[in-house]
Amino acid sequence: MAASFRPDIQGLRALAVGGVVAYHFGLTALPGGFAGVDIFFVISGWLITTHLMQEITETGRLDLWRFYARRARRLLPAAIFVILITLAIGTFIMAPQEQALYSRGAMYAAAYTINLWLLRWSFDYFAADALSNPFIHFWSLSVEEQFYLVWPALLVFAAWLHRGRRMTVVVIGTVGLASFAACLWLTSLSPAWAFYFSPLRAWEFAAGGLATFAAPILWRHQSWLRAAQGWLGLALIAVAYLCLSEDLPFPGWYALLPVAGSVLVLLNGAGEQGDAPARTRWRALAPAAMLSLPPLQWVGTLSYSLYLWHWPVIVYATMLQPDLGVAQRIGCAVLALALASATYRLIENPARRGDWLAATARAFRFDASPAAGPLRLFPGLALAPALVLTAAGVAAAYANAHLATRNIDPTQRGIEEAAEQPSIARAVDKDCLLDFHTVEPKPCTFGPADAAHTIVLFGDSHADHWSTPLVEAAKRNDTKVITYLKSSCRASRLSTFNAVLKRDYTECDAWREQAISDIIRSKPRLVVISEFSIGNLTRDMSAASRKAEIGRWQAGLRSTLEAFSQAGVEAAVIRDTPIGDSFANACVARALWWREAPSLCDTPRAEAANDDVAAAERAVVKSIPDTLYVDLTDRFCGPTECHVFIDGKLAFRDRHHLATAFAETLAGPLEKALF
Template sequence: MSAIIAEPKSFRPDIEGLRALAVLGVIAFHFGVTDLPGGFVGVDVFFVISGYLITKHLLQEIDRRGTVDLLTFYARRARRLLPASIFVILVTLFAGYFILAPSEQQLYSKGALFASTYVINLWLIRWSLDYFAPDASNNPFIHFWSLSVEEQFYLVWPALLLLLVRVRADRRSLFIMMAGIAAISFAACAWLTDVSQPWAFYFSPFRAWEFALGGLAAMTLSESWAKRSAISPLLGWAGLALILGTYLTVSEEDPFPGFIALAPAMGTVMVLLSGMRESRVAPKNILAMAPFQWTGKLSYSLYLWHWPVIVYAAMLMPDMSIVQRLACLALTFVLSIISYHLVENPIRRNAWLVAGTGRSIGLAAILTVSGAALAYGNAKFAGRNFNPEQQLIATSAERSSSVRQTDESCVADLETVKPRPCVFGASMSDKTVVLFGDSHADHWSTPLIEIAKKEGFRLITYMKSSCRATRMTTYNIKLRRDYTECDDWREQAIKEIIAMKPQMVIVSQLSISHLDEEISDPSEYPLRKQQWAEGITSTAEELSDVGIDVVYLRDVPTHKSYIDKCVARALWQKREPSVCDTPRAEAMDDADAKTEREIIARVENARYVDMTDLFCSETTCQAMIDGKLTFRDRHHIATPYAASLAAPMERAVFENQMAHIQNGRTNAAKDRAVPMAR
């Protein structure tokens, strides 16, 4: 991260140390230090520091000259930021040629292009809102989003200050305006965090309040007051506690930024104000220690390098040990030192560039255009490496299920509450089978549609993204709240299914084994498992009690990596696809499956069907079988492979049941009362 460099005469070691604290939090989070789950808020610390320093610097220039020299300001920013960032982008693209599959090289070249032009945050908003977007965590350029937000702030804020100077606004008016910006921006950010979190997180106007808080801190208190005040050290310690407390207690599952981001932002303001006073008991003395100073100087380079290092390392070593992670950390520091001394500092302080504002602006233009052009060229070059083998993997991963090929809306999105059943197979038949569940039901739709056509029955789907058939409220990571839309949709779907009187309902859903990913407190897991058992029983019994046969499919394996990307990389690197296999003990939880089997066994007219052998041997769950990609990600069946499963699925699900479907409902079912749909 940047945070404008102060002039030597106003250099504050505590701010350099604060930068170190910020970047170390971000690195710890990305390197998987579980004891610091909130380390990512280091970015928010950077935003406040930037707002403080840039406002202080610009106000000093206004006091000296009565104006702001925009071109000179932008020239300094260009020398400071662009050379190092473009250098990292180019090295990352080059390394990606040897590590990434051609399809990934194409995709992430877009990230490099948007990073080079400082608008990657806008691209990521669209990416994050797309439920089926490729895995963002593998994008080696995603961390440039915060630099884009800063650059957009640098572009607007000085120009706004200059406008106010020209209309002769006084310091009080400026303060009120900045406070208004902070209030409006924060209110919008807090609201959108619950409504559309990607916009609140990535869009610069909704992060402006953090920069504005830094600006307000630069204007609020006079340095003479801060130097005399006895509470300054206490203020600093309280601020440091807020920052570190957020590092320790917040996680990426929390609704962030919103109100939570106030803690690190206000903590940073408090530390900044405290640092104006000389005191032996102030936190500034710790922040001024040599390790913090050295790390703070490298903070921008460290931020640039740490993410591509850990992303590429994780691709090459999916199960990294602590020693390997420490080696990655050492590599990050080595690369940062090299770029700091050979790229960042020499260009920033180059006498020829400093002497001419136009030269620095020209350099900025050249670097921006060059970065964008090379990223575009890299994407085109990667496209030429799409051999038939790579094309087959890409097609298998991208091909939608038979349901989605017909109509995407057959699988309801997160916000949809009203069920939308879709009909396949023999649509005029009076023999009906219902497929009910989430996206794990959807991936079975392809073979089920083929079976329905062959056997002449009607297949009706009731499916909703991330919405299990089990009656239990779950937490949705994308919405960052309880998934109440799922509860409403599920109840309506069950009523409609019962009123429809199908011969069979096939239930498929993300399994109980994934519950631990949806809770922050492990102590809640036993209670959640109990709720899960009660929810399965409730759903299955309500269907069974009206004479409907219920088939509960055991969930598919969950692989350790994204299979499509892993296999494509392996083939590109001339390795066997088997390197992407996952041990069966890691991919499947037999204890949870036993619990589900016992629950279903207690429900009349219900059967538990386990088709794990279609994906796994006794020891291994395979990435490819008979030349076909088994999964398009970690746990969704690739459609071409799913299409090959019609025959074994028919035997597993319909054997000894087809006569029942063909002959209609059993006499027992006919004797039962069926509630009418409302």
């Protein structure tokens, strides 16, 4: 278990950070680059277990304070520096309400607990709105720090139970298996917990830790076999980078690709260090030789600072210029590398090598010698500088959040409130818009029970945002409204993939059929349908694929409308709202903060209105008897632009959902169309 420097690990770090940066900078050729974080986890498990077990074996003791001080000296100064600079730059780029929100995130990032904060606020790492959070990448650093806190105690516990490696392997293996089983279970049930919660990522660190015990055994194998093993590891990492995507349930089984690949590469490098001189011909063919190349060594040396900097750089660049071109993204990568190099030379390396944050002579130790008896604990002050630095980072972020809150003027506050105001359906009962897992329909009624007529609103969240004007219009016409709404579930009979659950949305299919049966049985005067009509389309689709998907959706819509028509129930389809390029609430708030007009956030009609999809929808509606098509697109869009701020009101609360205050103004046009 030599603790000497290994160039191949430095090269593996370069591959890890390279994948993450490529993914975040939009390199579509590496859709699974986010798995680079899993490589880092395995490397950490390998290195920390190696160092701790070496200390226990050689001295019979484990100096925990010195270990924690080394970790703090290695990681904390650069992290706090990047957090403070990111906050400072954010005051010029982000709107005050964004500054307030993400400054609170920075507080948790400085304390290495932002993964728990992200769980609380249900931030999805793969969601589009994650691009506005300049600190979301600290989740992995938080998981690592939490690992550093627990892992030494686990090794101490194993050594206390029984001196020797076998018990340590049993303890690590048991923890790893339990973590992996829980991760598999929650990846589909609660993806955010599986992704962010450190105990559910512990198996990746455990894989690296267990590999350190397997290394001496594998050293006895033939060099050519170890070389093949190393190349297999790199191949698994390549497969992960090339074939994984944000649409797959991750971590789960898929995380085994980068984890297993990293373990094989680490084992190969360990074996190469133990080779006899006569077998040097195989060393040149081993992955360790490639990973030791100078460019990879340079990137690997900067990997920590580069990881810290790359995300704020691309987040702020995208805020300033939403449609970054290839040259601009390359420029961002160069800037991130320059910042990483400066941070490494001026902050990271001096702090790591200097006396600052160094461990004191008195330490917290575990004595594993037979004569030692019970654990002997000696308090030390090794972490005092680290705690002061952490407190300073947290305090600075808190002060920035407080200052940003004070800078929110009435107009900004109005935008924030407009974006947060729920529709009338969700204001009465948030469960009127069902979650992903619920299958049993929940009808919600608005208006007097003895009203002369009944209208049903049926669909997904795009139907929900019409509930406010529809209820108001119905109230004027002695009509009650009953809603059948489910998140991300269209009224069209179309099986879809759920991007959050990372699987086919079978709950939607079951709910839809029950809802259609219930609606037909109730015989309403009219069924109003609206849905996220382009939900199965992506901008990178070929023309042929787009045409095929539109045809599939048309067939599903026709099937639903025919079911109502054949049952003698009239239907009306409201054309879907435009899809903007930016989150309207954040974009308008930023524009006002920059003293720019809100029109800065408008999207060209050719991109936003999806006129070809609307034409396909209209064609289906026209072919079904007793079915009406309602098109209010001119309320949002002119001949060339679709607007996000209309008559002094925020029109959309994100990219495509109506803001409720603006939706209220559409009651008149909707009444005219339906009544």
